[in-house]
Amino acid sequence: MLFNSNAFIFVFLPLTLAGFFLLARISTQLAAAWLTAASLFFYGWWNPAYLGLLVASIVCNFYFGAGIGRAVAVHAQPRAKGWLIAAISANLLLLAYFKYANFFLGSFNHLTGGGLSLGEIILPLGISFFTFTQIAFLADVYAGKVREYNFIHYGLFVTYFPHLIAGPVLHHAEMMPQFRRAETYRFSYENVAVGLTIFAIGLFKKIMLADPMGGYARPVFDAAASGVPLGALEAWGGALAYTFQLYFDFSGYSDMAIGLSRLFGVTLPLNFHSPYRAVNIIEFWRRWHMTLSRFLRDYLYVPLGGNRKGPARRYLNLLITMVLGGLWHGAGWTFVLWGALHGAYLAINHGWQLLCLRLGQDPQASSVVGRACSILLTFVAVVVAWVVFRAPDLDAAVLMLKAMAGVNGLVLPDFWLPKWGIFGAWLAAHGVVFGETRDLVTGGLINWIWVLLLVVWFAPNTQQFMSACRPALMLPADTTEGRLKWTPRPIYALIAAAMLTLAIFNLHQQSEFLYFQF
Amino acid sequence: MSEQPIHRRYVMIFAVACLAILLPVVVLNYLLGLRSLGGVAVVLEASRWQQETRGITYAPPLSANRPFKSARLFDRLPEINAVVFGSSTAMSITQEMFPPGVSIYNFSQTGNVLATVVGEVEFLLQSQPALKWFVVPFDWALGSPYWPGESRPQDLAPPQPDSPGEDAVPISQRLSDALSLPRVKNLAAILGGVARASSPYQAFGEMFMHNAGEPYRCSDGTPARDFDTIFRSTCTGFRYDGSATFANHEPLSPQRTQVLIASAVVPSSKYATALIKSGGDPNQRLLEQLAVGARVMRERGGALVLLLPPLLPGLDRALHEAPDTSAALARTRQVLAQWAVAARVVVIDAGASERFGCAANEFVDEHHALPACYARVFSRLQDYWSHPAAFAPGLWPGKQ
Numbered sequence: 001m002l003f004n005s006n007a008f009i010f011v012f013l014p015l016t017l018a019g020f021f022l023l024a025r026i027s028t029q030l031a032a033a034w035l036t037a038a039s040l041f042f043y044g045w046w047n048p049a050y051l052g053l054l055v056a057s058i059v060c061n062f063y064f065g066a067g068i069g070r071a072v073a074v075h076a077q078p079r080a081k082g083w084l085i086a087a088i089s090a091n092l093l094l095l096a097y098f099k100y101a102n103f104f105l106g107s108f109n110h111l112t113g114g115g116l117s118l119g120e121i122i123l124p125l126g127i128s129f130f131t132f133t134q135i136a137f138l139a140d141v142y143a144g145k146v147r148e149y150n151f152i153h154y155g156l157f158v159t160y161f162p163h164l165i166a167g168p169v170l171h172h173a174e175m176m177p178q179f180r181r182a183e184t185y186r187f188s189y190e191n192v193a194v195g196l197t198i199f200a201i202g203l204f205k206k207i208m209l210a211d212p213m214g215g216y217a218r219p220v221f222d223a224a225a226s227g228v229p230l231g232a233l234e235a236w237g238g239a240l241a242y243t244f245q246l247y248f249d250f251s252g253y254s255d256m257a258i259g260l261s262r263l264f265g266v267t268l269p270l271n272f273h274s275p276y277r278a279v280n281i282i283e284f285w286r287r288w289h290m291t292l293s294r295f296l297r298d299y300l301y302v303p304l305g306g307n308r309k310g311p312a313r314r315y316l317n318l319l320i321t322m323v324l325g326g327l328w329h330g331a332g333w334t335f336v337l338w339g340a341l342h343g344a345y346l347a348i349n350h351g352w353q354l355l356c357l358r359l360g361q362d363p364q365a366s367s368v369v370g371r372a373c374s375i376l377l378t379f380v381a382v383v384v385a386w387v388v389f390r391a392p393d394l395d396a397a398v399l400m401l402k403a404m405a406g407v408n409g410l411v412l413p414d415f416w417l418p419k420w421g422i423f424g425a426w427l428a429a430h431g432v433v434f435g436e437t438r439d440l441v442t443g444g445l446i447n448w449i450w451v452l453l454l455v456v457w458f459a460p461n462t463q464q465f466m467s468a469c470r471p472a473l474m475l476p477a478d479t480t481e482g483r484l485k486w487t488p489r490p491i492y493a494l495i496a497a498a499m500l501t502l503a504i505f506n507l508h509q510q511s512e513f514l515y516f517q518f
Numbered sequence: 519m520s521e522q523p524i525h526r527r528y529v530m531i532f533a534v535a536c537l538a539i540l541l542p543v544v545v546l547n548y549l550l551g552l553r554s555l556g557g558v559a560v561v562l563e564a565s566r567w568q569q570e571t572r573g574i575t576y577a578p579p580l581s582a583n584r585p586f587k588s589a590r591l592f593d594r595l596p597e598i599n600a601v602v603f604g605s606s607t608a609m610s611i612t613q614e615m616f617p618p619g620v621s622i623y624n625f626s627q628t629g630n631v632l633a634t635v636v637g638e639v640e641f642l643l644q645s646q647p648a649l650k651w652f653v654v655p656f657d658w659a660l661g662s663p664y665w666p667g668e669s670r671p672q673d674l675a676p677p678q679p680d681s682p683g684e685d686a687v688p689i690s691q692r693l694s695d696a697l698s699l700p701r702v703k704n705l706a707a708i709l710g711g712v713a714r715a716s717s718p719y720q721a722f723g724e725m726f727m728h729n730a731g732e733p734y735r736c737s738d739g740t741p742a743r744d745f746d747t748i749f750r751s752t753c754t755g756f757r758y759d760g761s762a763t764f765a766n767h768e769p770l771s772p773q774r775t776q777v778l779i780a781s782a783v784v785p786s787s788k789y790a791t792a793l794i795k796s797g798g799d800p801n802q803r804l805l806e807q808l809a810v811g812a813r814v815m816r817e818r819g820g821a822l823v824l825l826l827p828p829l830l831p832g833l834d835r836a837l838h839e840a841p842d843t844s845a846a847l848a849r850t851r852q853v854l855a856q857w858a859v860a861a862r863v864v865v866i867d868a869g870a871s872e873r874f875g876c877a878a879n880e881f882v883d884e885h886h887a888l889p890a891c892y893a894r895v896f897s898r899l900q901d902y903w904s905h906p907a908a909f910a911p912g913l914w915p916g917k918q
Contacts, residue, residue: 006694189525196532222787223780226840392784439773488528497535504540508698 001045003256004206004507012042016161017263024185031185032152035264039161043125050124054159057094061087061134062154068141069149084142088135095131098123103331126165128328130158136299137172146172153179160266162257166250168271168291174473175266184265193488194469195262200500201462202255207503209452210249216241216445217390223440224403225396230440232410235403237441237449242390243383244452247276250289255462258472269294270463270472273479276382276456279366279374281345282353284382290474296325311354318350319343329389334397338389345381375457413437460484540697547696547705549726550747554578558585558677560729564745565589565676568756573733573741574763576755580746583627583756589676590760594623599648599820602760603638604655605630607827609762610889611653615896620651620903624760631662636669636804639811639822650820651903654808655827656800656865658850659837659885661792663800669807704748736763761889767882770830775878779833782884783840789833789884790843798846800853809861816862821906823864824854828871828887828895831878835870855913862911864902868895873915 001008016038024031044051064087071080098121105116137154140146157175158164178184220238224230230238254271261268275288285293301321307314319340326339356363366374384401391397402408410433417424417434428434460482463471467479468486486492564577565586577586591601600622602611608626616622625638635654642649656663695701708725715721724731725747733743736753744750754766770778782789812822837843851867858865868874876891902909 006697007690189522189529193525193528193532196529219777219781222784223777225784226780226836228776228780392786437773438776439771440777488524490528490531493528493531494535497532497539501536501539504697505543505699505702508694508700 001042003253003260004203004503006504006507009504009507012038013260013263020264021185021187024187028182028185029152032156032179035161036152036156036159039156039159039164042161043159043164046125047122050122053094053124053127054130057091057130057134058155058158060090061138061158062149062151064090065138065141065146065154066149068138069146072142072144080142084138087138091131091135091138095127097121098127100327100331107333129167129169130164132169132295132328133158133172136169136295139299140172148176148180150176150180160261162260162264163268166253166257167289168254168257168269169295170269170291171294174269178266186265188265190469190488191262191265193493194466194471195259195264196500197259197486197492197496198262198462198466198471199256199259200496200503201465202252202257202259203503204499205248205252205255207506210245210247210252211506213241213245213248213448213452216442216448217245220440221390221392221396221400223438224399225392227395227399228438229408230400230403231408231437232403232406233412234438234440235400237445239383239387239400239404240449241445243276243386244448244456246386246390247272247456248452251462258462262471267470267473269474270476272461273463273476274456274461276379277375278378279371280378281342281349281381284378285342285346286476292325292328294474296321300324311351314350315347318346322346333394334388334391337394337397338385341385341388345385409433411435411437413441416443543702543705544693544696546709546726547701548692550705550708551692551696551701554747558679560745561585561589561677562679563729564743565593567730567733567743567745568758569593571733571741571743572758573743574736574753574755574757575743575745578746578748580749580754580766581628585677586756587625587627587760588674590756591623591625591674592676594760595646595648597621598623600651600653601625601642601649602653602655603630603635604653604825604827605657605660606762607657607660607885607887608653608655608825609756610764610887610892611896612757612761612889612892613759615889615893617900617903622651622653622759624756626655626760631665632657632801632804633662633665633667634670634672636807636811637672638674640669640807641672641674643811643814647818650815650818652811652815652820652822653825654811654822655825656854657827657885658793658800658847659789659827659829659833659869661788661796663804663850664792664796664798666801667803669804700748708747708750764882764886764888767886769879769888770881770883772878775830775832778830778884779836782830782833783836783843785842789837790840793837793843793846793850796846798849798853800850805853805857805861809857809863812861812863821864823866823902824858825866826854826869827885828868828874828876828891830881830884831870831872831876833884835872851913858912864906864909864911865913866895866899867913867915871895874898 001012003009016035019034019038020031023034040051040055043054064083068080068083068087071077071083101118102121105118108114109116137146137157153176154172156179157170157172160170160175163170217238220230220234221242223234224238251272258268258270269291271290273287273290275284278284278287301317304317304320305313306317309317320343322343323336323339326335326337326342329335329338353363384404387400387404388394388397391400412427412432412434414434414436417428420427424434463475463479464482465484466486467475561577564575567573568575568590576583598621600616600620602608602622602624604626606626606628609624611622611624611626613622630638639652639654642652658664712718712721712725730743730745731750733741734751736742740753740757742753742755744754749755749766752765753763756762781787784790785794808822808824815822834847837847854865857863871880871887871891871894874891874894876887876894880888880891882888898915
């Protein structure tokens with residue numbers, strides 16, 4: 001079931017909410033069980049056949065976790081380690097079969113000319129998310145950080161429908177205490193007001209911003225995929241359209257998840273914090289898909305050695321972490337290359353900071369102009385990497401990047417020349433070509449781009465706007481900055497209602513969230 | 519004020535504002551939808567009106583036109599000897615494209631797949647011996663000729679007043695439809711028109727309570743009447759010969775051509791997907807059934823003609839040259855050519871529409887050609903209808 005569907009908004013959500021708070025009057029365990037059952041229904045709506053897989057994964061991991069916990073409690077570390085290795089291997093094998101088997105077989109066949117095949121394997125929705133969530137749980141049980149083994153709460157933690165399909169990637173330590181707390185099960189108008197507002201903002205971002213951008217990005221990437229030589233304007237138009245589509249799609253989904261969860265009295269961790277405002281790549285990854293970054297840091301980068309084994313090893317660890325992070329997003333070489341690109345970016349960024357420190361400079365100190373240039377440079381680097389991420393294959397990515405670099409020249413649509421008046425004439429006199437174009441970049445897209453650039457660079461994000469009501473966990477210190485703050489005033493209720501209804505009227509063009517495929 | 523009352527007030531205002539917008543929209547659009555989502559009474563009324571006036575109309579919804587087309591076909595059967603089958607791709611084929619002596623009804627319907635078309639052909643073959651000419655589009659670009667399985671038996675009897683109609687659309691679908699943006703925009707336009715009317719109360723009643731608007735005339739003088747609540751006064755619908763006006767669509771701009779072609783040839787496009795999956799091998803069973811139909815029509819002194827519909831200029835060539843689709847498309851043509859010779863059928867290959875002089879602005883999208891393009895194709899077939907034997911079976915006009 002999609003958050004952006006009438007069935008979800010008008011039927012599933014009200015019924016689940018009503019059932020939850022009514023049952024909570026009888027028993028909090030009953031309410032938690034109801035929410036788990038509703039979450040399983042939510043998942044099964046997509047494909048009931050995979051419900052069994054999800055349930056089996058939960059049951060097995062819970063009992064693996066309990067086994068590890070018992071071994072840890074009696075200090076039987078070898079036994080605990082054996083359980084842990086078996087459990088993580090089982091999870092990774094499951095993920096490898098569904099997500100990567102055909103990719104690796106395809107690559108093997110490509111190299112050897114073989115014809116091995118497992119047939120078409122349908123990727124179960126959200127498998128990457130629920131597998132990673134549970135691997136983190138197992139690792140923490142082994143580390144002795146888990147105290148609670150309540151099956152209903154564990155089932156709810158994994159299946160909890162606001163995060164089940166596309167995150168945020170939750171940590172049991174931040175969820176279990178909330179499921180245990182009696183306050184969670186008490187109806188609160190504050191939670192409903194905050195939750196509905198954040199949900200309305202998220203739905204608006206998805207339907208009114210991300211989806212139109214997708215309509216502009218798709219034909220450009222399709223053209224590149226079919227070998228059409230693109231001009232620089234077309235390639236940049238498509239790349240920027242996708243840059244905004246992905247951000248508003250995924251951050252919109254995360255907002256919806258946070259808002260929905262808040263309706264049930266549960267606060268989820270923050271997942272996006274204006275990532276395109278980052279001054280460097282290190283900061284970008286502290287602002288983009290923050291819960292995945294946290295997972296990769298805690299359960300991959302740190303166990304690999306992190307920065308504890310010298311600069312060279314640190315850069316290698318970064319590269320390994322990001323390549324695997326890329327592979328997590330999808331079984332394809334474009335994702336691997338995207339991860340490697342970001343790994344290289346991070347290594348360069350860390351190397352630069354080290355160099356600055358050795359030269360006695362403060363890498364964080366910057367003038368306003370310097371800061372603006374840093375943001376722009378980081379943004380361009382991210383856009384370039386998104387091209388690789390979005391392109392259907394490496395050839396198309398190279399074609400796009402070449403076009404963005406100006407290899408095929410820059411041609412502006414000839415109908416812009418009279419519109420731009422003296423400025424257009426000046427440009428034409430100075431070598432800019434105005435000619436017939438393919439309708440890939442329209443005036444509409446140009447307007448979208450500059451408006452959305454202003455939004456991502458200067459407008460407060462959802463959490464900053466809602467900061468007065470503690471909208472999410474993991475809030476950075478600067479979340480409280482800015483003047484525009486939500487308060488429960490009627491004007492904000494009317495604006496939120498208008499955003500929600502506008503989005504609802506556009507639900508007929510219902511599209512899936514991009515991160516569902518990951 | 520403590521926290522809870524402030525937030526309670528906020529939630530109430532939010533809920534009331536949402537309801538104040540959504541409820542009237544749902545109720546009014548639901549009222550409109552009671553007719554615009556179909557109903558046998560409207561179908562029969564629209565069909566009766568067209569039979570009397572020879573005007574332009576359709577029975578809602580525009581996307582599900584089988585009941586209306588069946589009603590019209592049966593009204594027209596006494597005066598026609600040719601039927602055009604197929605999906606919306608073929609809806610631009612008009613009576614003017616055929617010589618005197620060939621009187622057509624364009625029975626093409628939105629989304630009609632080849633398996634259904636073959637079922638329709640068989641039904642009319644058995645029940646209507648006076649029909650001599652069948653034009654059957656082979657919509658390879660949309661994939662249905664490659665789908666496996668048998669033809670679907672069809673009963674083309676027109677809808678009866680007591681047959682179920684409205685109930686066929688589930689209420690959840692009606693409510694979703696009522697909340698969709700096109701319906702909301704249409705409602706806003708209707709309410710604007712009602713507000714500007716000399717008698718708003720009467721205008722409201724006509725729009726929300728009556729089955730149809732007042733008759734009017736299109737720019738060429740043809741009468742028209744709207745039984746739907748959208749596309750009012752635009753002459754949208756079907757002509758007396760069953761062809762569509764496509765008045766609710768804009769012709770393509772030449773600038774769009776390259777973009778659309780580029781999108782169409784990527785392996786994930788709807789055009790490429792079916793070709794790639796099937797390897798270009800059409801459903802042999804359906805071809806065999808069509809061959810039987812062709813023999814019967816030949817015995818009646820007519821013919822069954824297969825038509826590869828025109829595609830946006832350059833698209834057929836692009837699919838022929840794209841590495842993922844090239845072999846499959848060549849395979850389709852090879853199979854059809856062999857089948858046509860064996861079944862003694864002329865296959866009009868209009869896919870590469872540029873060969874007939876069609877231009878981008880004679881299309882509304884990649885595969886929906888306007889009458890101007892079809893007229894170019896059929897103008898080169900004028901002799902066929904009087905001397906079908908003079909045309910050699912196989913792909914026509916062959917390679918150029």
